[in-house]
Amino acid sequence: MTPERNAPSITKTTAKSGAQRVAVMDLGTNTFHLLITEGTVDNLNILIHEHVGVKLGEGGINKGYIHADAYKRGIDTMVAFQNEIERYNAAEVRAIATSALRNASNGQDFVNEVQQLTGIQIETINGDREAELIYQGIKAAGCLNNGLSLIMDIGGGSVEFILGDYKQIVWKQSFEIGAARLMDKFHKIDPIPNKAIYELNRYLENNLDDLFSAVDGKQIDTLIGSSGSYETFAELTEMNKGHAFDLNTIKNYSFNTQELVNITDWLVSSSHQERKTHDGIDAIRVDMIVVASLITRFVMDKLDIKQVAMSTYSLKEGVLAEMLNPGL
Known part of the structure; x- marks a missing residue:
């Protein structure tokens, strides 16, 4: 099973010369998001917003591990995300992992493999920190x-x-x-x-x-x-x-x-x-x-x-x- 991609989930606009570009990845249990932007929070220029149905929790969410098929879908998606980040020359990159990765027995293996393959350092955050970041997004x-x-x-x-x-x-x-x-x-x-x-x-x-x-x-x-x-x-x-x-x-x-x-x-x-x-x-x-x-x-x-x-x-x-x- 390959990750689910939908054309409406990908938004691309023209980059503005000289503006700082940043990339954020939200690595959820169901969906991996990649957002590359420039500008300010109040006036974002979204260069690309892609979400991929990785379904990282499929087959193992209540057993405390990431199933092999889901694991591979996640790795493949992160490699694809890194290609987009390089193509857009993002100056700063953050990848945030939540429930599935923080609770899975092989979650750290996934984090390590992503870093080895792409150089992306995934931050696995706890639920309290996740709630705080959600609030900041809603406020914005x-x-x-x-x-x-x-x-x-x-x-x-x-x-x-x-x-x-x-x-x-x-x-x-x-x-x-x-x-x-x-x-x-x-x-x-x-x-x-x-x-x-x-x-x-x-x-x-x-x-x-x-x-x-x-x-x-x-x-x-x-x-x-x-x-x-x-x-x-x-x-x-x-x-x-x-x-x-x-x-x-x-x-x-x-x-x-x-x-x-x-x-x-x-x-x-x-x-x-x-x-x-x-x-x-x-x-x-x-x-x-x-x-x-x-x-x-x-x-x-x-x-x-x-x-x-x-x-x-x-x-x-x-x-x-x-x-x-x-x-x-």
Whole structure:
């Protein structure tokens, strides 16, 4: 199985002469991202944004190792990324690894092999640091205000929750309940059965006590979903209304709550084939979007959240913010 690449996931623009170029890689459990930019965080000139469905957690996510096929897909993708970095002459390069690599017994072997083959030094960060970088990305997108928001980043291996406003983080925590992990546990039949949905919700109820304690007594203005599945939710919403929608031109998006409920209802009840053949669903999200929908709906219902937004910025833009604003 080769890594999944989709033409819409690659964005290229013309470079500006003399501008400093930087490259950021977000090496997630499901997707590897490469972002090469120049300019400032507020005025980025994106030279290339590529995401590849490596599915690093496939076959081993809940067993604590990276399966041989997934390992090879990851290595091949990193070699391809290095070729792009060299082609664009990026002056500074950072590669950030999250849940799959930090928890896998052969994660360090992967990190070492990448360095040997490409010279790229991967930084494997913990969940707390991951949440902090996600917050910086959301902040750079202009999603935060004076009110308290709950940021949710649904990855393949982990889910990060961050409470904060535009000034500061109030609370943050990473939970090892990512979409790949939950899909492996609960989404074994498609469409997902009602019994599996019940068991998944019960699992979330039993594993998110720290989140419930953190928000207790607090007024949450908005739930902000960080890129990924939330981009798919937004694209499907606009397609249903017959609107053209280009994620490359926006930083954030506000949902109509009922429209979001309708979209997630459809995704949960859909078959694999229905999702696979839908123009609004990226190939790398066809499987995990069901569990991501269920996590989102659980949090909305449990915390009685009525206002939901999406940020196209996430961890990689948080890393960019640090690179381009060293005093951050």
